[in-house]
Amino acid sequence: xEIKTTKEKRIxxxxxxxxxxxxxxxxxxxxxxxxxxxxxVYILKFHSQLVTPSFADVCIQSLQDYLFQPxxxxxQLLDMEFDGEDLFLIYKNNDCPLKSLDLYLKQLRDDxxxxxxxxxxxxxxxxxxxxxxxxxxxxxxxxxxxxxxSDDNRVVLGxxxxxxxxxxxxxxxxxSFHDARFFPPEFLKSFLFSNTSDIYAFGILAYYVVSYK
Numbered sequence: 001x002e003i004k005t006t007k008e009k010r011i012x013x014x015x016x017x018x019x020x021x022x023x024x025x026x027x028x029x030x031x032x033x034x035x036x037x038x039x040x041v042y043i044l045k046f047h048s049q050l051v052t053p054s055f056a057d058v059c060i061q062s063l064q065d066y067l068f069q070p071x072x073x074x075x076q077l078l079d080m081e082f083d084g085e086d087l088f089l090i091y092k093n094n095d096c097p098l099k100s101l102d103l104y105l106k107q108l109r110d111d112x113x114x115x116x117x118x119x120x121x122x123x124x125x126x127x128x129x130x131x132x133x134x135x136x137x138x139x140x141x142x143x144x145x146x147x148x149x150s151d152d153n154r155v156v157l158g159x160x161x162x163x164x165x166x167x168x169x170x171x172x173x174x175x176s177f178h179d180a181r182f183f184p185p186e187f188l189k190s191f192l193f194s195n196t197s198d199i200y201a202f203g204i205l206a207y208y209v210v211s212y213k
Contacts, residue, residue: 010035011081011088017043022100024145026050026166029158032090034078040093042075044159048086055169056082062165063089071131073124074157091159097151102144105209117153118209124155129202132160133195140164140193142201164193 009017016033021042023029032043046059059080066077079090104121108114125147132139139160146158207213 011043011083011090015041015043015079015081015088015090017045022145024143026162031093034090040095041078042091042093044089044091044162046087050166050170051082051085051087053082053084056087058169059087059165063161065137066160069135069137071128071135073128073155074131075159077159089159089162094150094154094156096154098148098156100145101147101149101209104149105144105212109212120153121149121155122206122209125157125205126202128155128157129198132198136195138164138193138195139198140201142198142205147205 011017014034014036016035017030018033019031021029021031027044027046030043030045032041033039034041046055060082063077063080067080068078069076075094076092077089078092081088081090101121105118108117111117129139137160139157141158141160141163143163146163148156148158150156
């Protein structure tokens with residue numbers, strides 16, 4: 001898997017894309033830099049073969065309410081850009097090294113305090129989820145690669161709603177759902193998502209975190 005970009009790319013002569021952090025089903029996430037505000041950012045780039053003007057319109061409209069939302073311990077959406085070919089989402093950098101939930105859980109297997117740490121993790125996720133509900137927003141993006149743990153044990157939720165948008169838009173062309181995602185059955189049937197769906201999906205995540213099944 002490619003880890004580094006081979007050349008510098010700028011978005012609107014402002015955002016500089018640098019190291020690739022990981023690749024998901026619908027997108028890749030990169031470290032980046034905002035040359036205007038002089039701060040580090042995360043840059044989400046949808047896979048080019050998926051992007052059309054129609055998809056870009058749907059995605060940008062669906063995420064308008066998420067811009068600049070002051071929710072702690074979540075990737076905060078700062079900007080969006082469609083250049084006619086590629087679609088980018090710009091997020092605030094949390095200024096600390098992060099590891100994915102998948103890697104964190106693997107490291108916890110032999111930890112004598114594993115149960116306590118997994119309980120604390122779920123409690124922190126539930127508090128962030130409550131912040132979403134208070135703003136009438138949905139997270140809609142629980143997966144093992146979209147929840148992060150910092151070196152000081154902060155729990156940070158990654159980009160909100162991306163998988164919901166993509167699965168709904170590409171529903172007729174998707175053969176199966178990736179097994180690292182947590183969706184409630186009503187979404188799989190109707191592609192409708194709500195705060196209730198988030199709670200159900202969190203329950204599935206909690207079962208996995210406790211049982212590893």
